[in-house]
Amino acid sequence: MNPDLSVSLGRLRLKNPVMSASGTFGYGLEFSPFYDISRLGAIVVKGLSLAPTPGNPPGRIVETASGMLNAIGLQNIGVERFIEDVAPRLSDAGATFAANIYGRTVEEYESVAVRLSELSSLAAIEVNASCPNVKEGGMAFGATPEGISHLTARVRKATGKSLWVKLSPNVADIAAVAAAAEGAGADAVSLINTIVGMAVDHRTRRPKLSNVTGGLSGPAIKPVALRMVWEVCRRVKIPVIGIGGIQTAVDALEFLLVGASAVQVGTANFRNPRACVEILEGVETFLREERLTGISEYRGKLHL
Amino acid sequence: MSHSRMQFVAGKIVRNEGHGEIFYRLEAAVPEPVEFEPGQFAMVSGWPGNDPLLPRPLAIFRAGAAPKGKGTVEFVYKVVGRGTALLSGMHPGESLSLTLPLGRGFDLVKDGRLYWLVGGGVGFATVFPAAAALGRRRTEYEMFLGSRTREQLPPKEWTPGGSSPGRVHLCTEDGTAGYFGQVTDTIRERMAALSDADASRLTILACGPREMLKEIALAASARGAEMQAALENHMACGFGVCWGCVVALREGDQIAYRRVCKEGPVFDAREVVW
Numbered sequence: 001m002n003p004d005l006s007v008s009l010g011r012l013r014l015k016n017p018v019m020s021a022s023g024t025f026g027y028g029l030e031f032s033p034f035y036d037i038s039r040l041g042a043i044v045v046k047g048l049s050l051a052p053t054p055g056n057p058p059g060r061i062v063e064t065a066s067g068m069l070n071a072i073g074l075q076n077i078g079v080e081r082f083i084e085d086v087a088p089r090l091s092d093a094g095a096t097f098a099a100n101i102y103g104r105t106v107e108e109y110e111s112v113a114v115r116l117s118e119l120s121s122l123a124a125i126e127v128n129a130s131c132p133n134v135k136e137g138g139m140a141f142g143a144t145p146e147g148i149s150h151l152t153a154r155v156r157k158a159t160g161k162s163l164w165v166k167l168s169p170n171v172a173d174i175a176a177v178a179a180a181a182e183g184a185g186a187d188a189v190s191l192i193n194t195i196v197g198m199a200v201d202h203r204t205r206r207p208k209l210s211n212v213t214g215g216l217s218g219p220a221i222k223p224v225a226l227r228m229v230w231e232v233c234r235r236v237k238i239p240v241i242g243i244g245g246i247q248t249a250v251d252a253l254e255f256l257l258v259g260a261s262a263v264q265v266g267t268a269n270f271r272n273p274r275a276c277v278e279i280l281e282g283v284e285t286f287l288r289e290e291r292l293t294g295i296s297e298y299r300g301k302l303h304l
Numbered sequence: 305m306s307h308s309r310m311q312f313v314a315g316k317i318v319r320n321e322g323h324g325e326i327f328y329r330l331e332a333a334v335p336e337p338v339e340f341e342p343g344q345f346a347m348v349s350g351w352p353g354n355d356p357l358l359p360r361p362l363a364i365f366r367a368g369a370a371p372k373g374k375g376t377v378e379f380v381y382k383v384v385g386r387g388t389a390l391l392s393g394m395h396p397g398e399s400l401s402l403t404l405p406l407g408r409g410f411d412l413v414k415d416g417r418l419y420w421l422v423g424g425g426v427g428f429a430t431v432f433p434a435a436a437a438l439g440r441r442r443t444e445y446e447m448f449l450g451s452r453t454r455e456q457l458p459p460k461e462w463t464p465g466g467s468s469p470g471r472v473h474l475c476t477e478d479g480t481a482g483y484f485g486q487v488t489d490t491i492r493e494r495m496a497a498l499s500d501a502d503a504s505r506l507t508i509l510a511c512g513p514r515e516m517l518k519e520i521a522l523a524a525s526a527r528g529a530e531m532q533a534a535l536e537n538h539m540a541c542g543f544g545v546c547w548g549c550v551v552a553l554r555e556g557d558q559i560a561y562r563r564v565c566k567e568g569p570v571f572d573a574r575e576v577v578w
Contacts, residue, residue, distance in 0.1 A: 026545035033310045046547075055561055061540050061548030066354040068540060072547045075561060219354045247354070270541040271349065271358055273312045273403060 003287035004294035005280075007041070007262050009239045010187035012123060012162045014041040014096065014262060017295055018252065018280040021243050021266030022047055022100035022126060022166070023072070024217075025276075027086045029093065034273040038094030039280065041262060045082070045090075047100040047128050048116075050108050052078035059210035062199045067218030067245075068267060069197050071211035074102060079112050083119055091121040098124035100166065106141070106154050113158040125161045127151065127186075130168030130193035142168045145180035152184035164241065167191040167232075169221075174228045175235035182236045190241035190264060191232060192225045217267040219245045226254060233259030233300065247275065249282020256283075259300040308339035308405060310543060315400040317350075318376065320392070324455050327426065328392050329365075329462075330379045332400050337375035338367040341409030342433035343511075343534050343570045347542035348379065350400035351390040360387045361539050361565070363430040363511075364405060377404065380429035380458070406542050407569045410434045410509050410532050412443075417507040417530075419445035420494075422520060424487055424512020428458050430534045434509050436464035447472045450487025450512070454480035487512075488519040495523050503527040510534065514578075521573035531573035537564040552577035 005016035019042040025031065028043040037043060055075025062069045077086075082099070090097045099116050103109035113125055129142030129151055141151040152165055165181040167174055169192035178189045194215025199208040207213075225244020233240050239262070242255030247268040255263050268275035292298055315332035322328050330348075349359035366378040383389050394400075412434060419438055423431040428449050438445045451457045453476055463472055474482025475490050483490045491508075498506065508524050510517055511534035524531040540546040544566035553562045553575045562568065 024545065030543060030545050034312050054559075055547065055550070058537070058550055058552065058561070060550065061538055061546065063356055063358055063538070063540075066357055068357060070540075070546070070548060075547050075550075218357050267357070267540075270546050272401065273541075273543065 001293075003284060003292055005284060005287070007295050009124070009164075009241070009261055010162060012187070016041040016280055016283075017256065017262035018276055018283065019044055019098075019241070019262060019264045020269060020276055021264035022128065024266040024269045027077075027082065028090050028095055028097060029086070031269075031273060032093060035277045038096070040276055041096065042123055043090070043095050043097040044100055044126055044264060045086070045097060046076055047074050047102045048076055048079045048082050048112060049074065049102055050079060050111050052076065052081070057210040059208065062208040062214065064197070064199060064216065065220060067216050067220030069199055069209060069214035069216055070194070071209045071214035073211065079115050083115065087119055087121055096123050098122065098126050098164070100126045100128050102128040106151055109151060109155050110158040113155045113161075117159040117161055122161060124164055124187070125155070125159055126164040126166050126190060127155055128166050128193075130166055130170075142177070143171055145176045148177050149180040149184045152181045152186050156185035162187045164188045164190050166193055168193050169224060169228055170196050175231045178232040178236050178240075182238045186238060188239040188241055188261070189232060189236065190243055192221070192228050192244045195221055195224065217245070219247055221245045222251060226258060229255055229260050230258040230302075246279065247271075249279045249286060252279050252283055253286060253298070256295065256299045257302050259302070261299065310403065310406060312401070312403045315377070315402045317394055317396050317398050317400060319396055320394055322392070323459055324457070326382050326456055327458065328381050328383065330362075330381065330391070332377055332402065333370060334375045334377055334402065336373060337369045338364070338377050338405060340364045340367055340405035340433075342412070342437050343409030343430060344405040344407050345542070345569060346377070346379070346402050346404035346406060347539070348391065348400055348402055349387075350394055350398060351387070356387045356390070358387070358540050359401065359403070359542065360391065361406075361536070361542055363534075365429050365433065377402070380426065380462075382426040403542055407565055408567065410534070410570050412437055414507070416505060418502055418505050419443065420491070420506060420508045421445055421447040422450075422487060422491065422508060422510035422512065422516075423447070424450045424510075424516040425456070427510070427512035427534070430511035431509055432458075432462065432464050439464055448475060448487050448490060449473070450475040450477075450516070452476065453478045457481060486516070488516055488523075491520050492523050495527055495529070498527065503529050506530065507532065508573075510573075517573065518578040521576065521578060525574055532570050533573040533576060534570045535564050535568050535576070539565050541565070
């Protein structure tokens with residue numbers, strides 16, 4: 001018998017726990033040449049803002065030991081073009097999709113959320129309260145429990161969609177921030193976003209990124225992410241979406257084991273365009289080998 | 305069936321040999337023949353482990369058919385860092401991951417153009433396929449190859465032949481082969497000698513160091529010549545989703561960041577903010 005891969009994220013039921021992480025999957029359709037994108041639990045599209053955003057000047061990525069730094073600066077097509085051009089094609093492809101959003105002000109977050117709420121095909125809104133690479137927005141709201149509580153509450157009022165809040169690891173106590181999001185009405189929290197890092201050239205004596213600092217991702221950050229997901233799972237009752245350095249089915253299973261209800265795969269998509277679907281197949285194979293009837297028999301079953 | 309559609313495939317190394325001082329030529333067997341536009345590239349990896357994490361962008365040098373409906377694809381690369389160093393240590397029989405063909409190649413459709421092809425350093429690996437395509441359809445061209453020294457020029461037998469081989473001009477900075485000086489010097493001299501009519505029907509196809517491309521772009525623009533520049537950049541994905549490899553382009557009175565991997569790697573040199 002095939003194991004039941006479906007998972008619940010509050011009111012939302014996903015056919016499986018494997019999603020793409022925002023910023024690493026374009027607007028989803030870019031992966032159609034590689035596999036049927038409707039197979040994924042959900043696609044989380046690149047962060048959308050009210051108006052199109054040009055992003056940071058070149059010098060946007062640097063490879064580091066088992067990871068990479070990026071400072072893209074949220075270059076995106078804007079919410080209107082997404083609704084007009086992209087969303088209908090994602091629906092046609094049969095994909096379940098969520099929109100990551102960000103704003104320079106709380107009002108901009110609200111406006112983007114209001115606009116997206118009209119999109120009946122949209123499964124969820126993920127609030128990016130944690131981008132380290134733009135001066136305004138993102139981190140300014142996500143760094144403290146008070147900031148996240150305020151932002152979450154305002155977006156909560158603006159939309160009836162499932163609301164996920166994506167958390168930054170660059171905080172003193174991520175579990176406290178997660179609890180604040182829960183208290184303000186989030187349906188789920190997703191973590192972690194990238195860890196702020198830096199790379200310099202010892203000969204030219206210049207930073208390697210135009211933004212000077214950037215966000216570290218990839219397998220290098222997985223132990224940090226796993227620890228934070230574990231801490232947050234022990235603190236909140238809402239579902240937790242685990243993100244950070246997931247490259248293989250084993251990595252994904254580890255996040256489920258510490259309590260995550262679902263996972264998002266990010267940087268691995270750059271290296272292997274089929275990463276998400278290979279992870280999905282690997283998770284299914286594992287459950288079958290272990291003779292488990294579904295994800296719920298495994299999730300959070302860490303022996304301490 | 306051959307494919308020109310982007311694919312992620314498993315390849316097997318057929319050969320991976322050093323040539324001259326710095327070049328490696330890598331041939332991989334792939335599941336089916338690959339059709340590509342000159343200037344297009346592949347993302348290539350195969351070394352074990354997560355470090356380096358990302359595949360490397362390599363220009364497609366040649367692609368062909370192999371027995372039993374399979375294909376073969378070739379690359380010429382230079383060891384510039386840890387990824388290419390690891391690649392250069394791989395052996396026949398070992399597996400590679402390849403995403404290909406990627407990006408937008410050279411536009412060779414116009415007739416009646418006067419073609420100059422310019423390859424600086426390992427940039428020849430990107431312009432040779434364009435030369436081969438022009439040669440196949442009997443379009444005349446001249447090719448300029450520049451390097452620091454004789455040993456860093458491509459082996460002569462790699463130069464595209466065909467029914468209408470172009471004239472090849474070698475340039476070395478130390479004078480050990482061909483023209484004594486930089487390839488940009490010889491381009492500037494030749495450009496100055498062109499009639500206005502010839503300059504206006506000149507198309508330059510170039511790949512090489514950014515400084516070289518910039519100087520040729522300025523010279524071409526001053527004479528009203530067209531130039532298609534194949535750019536390089538660090539890339540994470542190679543197929544347009546990471547937005548890491550952008551270059552600044554002038555679009556009207558705006559500056560826009562466009563992806564080298566998707567809108568490029570070949571750009572109209574007049575639009576590039578050098």
